[in-house]
Amino acid sequence: MEFLGDVELAEVAFLFQLRLNYDMVREVFYLYHAVYNQPPDLEVDMSNIAPTTDAGLGVSKKGASRYAAYVFWIMFSINLLNYLDRYVFTGAANIVAKELGLGIDQVGYIATAFILVYAVGTLPLGIWADRWNRKNIVAICVTIWSLATVFTAIASGFWGLFISRMVLGIGEAGYYPAGTAMLSDYYSRTKRAQVMSRWTAGSLIGLMIGFIAGGVVAGLGYGMWRVAFLFTGIPGLVLAFLAYRLREPRRNQADEDAIELDQNSVVNEVEVIDAAHTFVVPKSVFSQFRRLFQIRTLVVLIVMQIFAYFSQGAAVVYLPIYLQQKDTLGLSSGFASILAGGVVVIAGIVGLLVGGYMSDALNRRYAGARVLVCGIGFLLCAPAFALSVTIHNVAIFILCFFITAMLINVYNGPSTAATQDVVPSVLRASAVAVSLLLAHLLGDAFAPSLIGVLAKAFDPTHGGHFANNMAGGDLSLALLVTCVPTLVVAGLVGIFGARWMKLDIAAAQQADKAGKGLQSNT
Numbered sequence: 001m002e003f004l005g006d007v008e009l010a011e012v013a014f015l016f017q018l019r020l021n022y023d024m025v026r027e028v029f030y031l032y033h034a035v036y037n038q039p040p041d042l043e044v045d046m047s048n049i050a051p052t053t054d055a056g057l058g059v060s061k062k063g064a065s066r067y068a069a070y071v072f073w074i075m076f077s078i079n080l081l082n083y084l085d086r087y088v089f090t091g092a093a094n095i096v097a098k099e100l101g102l103g104i105d106q107v108g109y110i111a112t113a114f115i116l117v118y119a120v121g122t123l124p125l126g127i128w129a130d131r132w133n134r135k136n137i138v139a140i141c142v143t144i145w146s147l148a149t150v151f152t153a154i155a156s157g158f159w160g161l162f163i164s165r166m167v168l169g170i171g172e173a174g175y176y177p178a179g180t181a182m183l184s185d186y187y188s189r190t191k192r193a194q195v196m197s198r199w200t201a202g203s204l205i206g207l208m209i210g211f212i213a214g215g216v217v218a219g220l221g222y223g224m225w226r227v228a229f230l231f232t233g234i235p236g237l238v239l240a241f242l243a244y245r246l247r248e249p250r251r252n253q254a255d256e257d258a259i260e261l262d263q264n265s266v267v268n269e270v271e272v273i274d275a276a277h278t279f280v281v282p283k284s285v286f287s288q289f290r291r292l293f294q295i296r297t298l299v300v301l302i303v304m305q306i307f308a309y310f311s312q313g314a315a316v317v318y319l320p321i322y323l324q325q326k327d328t329l330g331l332s333s334g335f336a337s338i339l340a341g342g343v344v345v346i347a348g349i350v351g352l353l354v355g356g357y358m359s360d361a362l363n364r365r366y367a368g369a370r371v372l373v374c375g376i377g378f379l380l381c382a383p384a385f386a387l388s389v390t391i392h393n394v395a396i397f398i399l400c401f402f403i404t405a406m407l408i409n410v411y412n413g414p415s416t417a418a419t420q421d422v423v424p425s426v427l428r429a430s431a432v433a434v435s436l437l438l439a440h441l442l443g444d445a446f447a448p449s450l451i452g453v454l455a456k457a458f459d460p461t462h463g464g465h466f467a468n469n470m471a472g473g474d475l476s477l478a479l480l481v482t483c484v485p486t487l488v489v490a491g492l493v494g495i496f497g498a499r500w501m502k503l504d505i506a507a508a509q510q511a512d513k514a515g516k517g518l519q520s521n522t
Helices: 006-016 022-036 058-100 104-129 134-152 158-184 189-218 225-233 235-244 253-261 285-292 296-324 333-363 369-388 394-408 412-421 425-444 447-458 472-520
Strands: none
Touching: 058 104, 058 134, 058 158, 058 189, 058 225, 058 235, 058 296, 058 333, 104 134, 104 158, 104 296, 104 425, 104 447, 134 158, 134 225, 134 235, 158 189, 158 412, 158 425, 189 225, 189 296, 189 333, 189 412, 225 235, 285 425, 296 333, 296 369, 296 394, 296 412, 296 425, 296 447, 296 472, 333 369, 333 394, 333 412, 369 394, 369 412, 369 472, 412 425, 412 472, 425 447, 447 472
16 A cells, blocks of 8 residues: 655655655655554654665765675674674683583583574574564674673683573574674675675684683683673673664665666576476465575575584684693693684684685676585585694694684685575575574584583593593594584585575575565555
């Protein structure tokens, strides 16, 4: 139904003093209805709507590009803080365990507490993000996880740490689906993989700072690890406020703007496909999930990430502990954290940039390039990982670990972009939520616990090795028999599953065009 008549629309255009034609003014009112789920009135707050490009307004295009860059850097900073707060415990874990009398298996249980809640929480919060203002969800979630980090500083035992890390998982669960979907509406498909790769670089920098802050500060003296948690949680409150002040983009805004500016854009290259493959946006939540699982590329990405997340999650949790064991490299807490964090961030950023560039370059020739690049990266990573945990020489470890960290991070940008490419714009946050739920729940949620249990089982003293910093061999064997095979499986799934992406992209684009047509004819 029409919200306003022709005369009223003309009056509104005059009141806003915008250089917009009739159709663009009407689109503003439909946007208001879609975002706030109520009929618009004459007092629409245009300051809360993201700027859009227009072929006839060079200033608007330039302003939209600058604002997209501003949003990116806010989200980049939040992503950095996300991983900083997450891994400050990992950097300090060896010393925290000794001070509080924790076993190597209990370190794994604490890591699992965070990942499990994080995985389960992504589903309802991701659905919420497809139905509400995404920048507000980001702001709320950043506030929750920042407070949880601060409260970790007062934990006095296993259960205190366990509960605080669970709450941390709740906060971080809602941020990623909402943030991914929002960024995807600021950058079109032609740039999305590179943007997502750069965004993910923030997580690697945060991981490095978390490792170093946790390991170095904890090594300064008894109880100093509490200071690390206290001061890493405070900046989140500032970023939460900045996120709240962002402008919410229109769903599918970047792709639609790219088509308006260039009708020959690759974003507009939609093939004619059978009706059976056309994605119809469902109304109910259960139908929504059923439709998502009909997208074969999305299923491939989820399966690939399940196996990859297992290896990645297990290795990251136990890496600083592994480096400090006397029967491996015997490094100090501070040096182990600096080495691990430094290599992860440098090699990881190289992998992110290589993955984003290669997938976007190959995507012009092969529609499934983003999934294929992920698979190749994982498959090549397996032998490098095996060498990293079997050769106990610092120089050889750094070389093999650098290659491992680079290859295991190639997938980040391409897989995130591929998920957004094959899913209709109105379901992007839900798709990320479902992917994260299954990848974490079936992948790395229980990986730290399993590695801890196996390492303790391989220890003939059942805990004595870890208490005396002699659990390196036990950890090596536990990582070798679990993580290397899962990387091989992840690689093969990606390589053989890339063939369906072209058809799935076409179906998603058709759904977006059909949805826009239905909206304009309402």
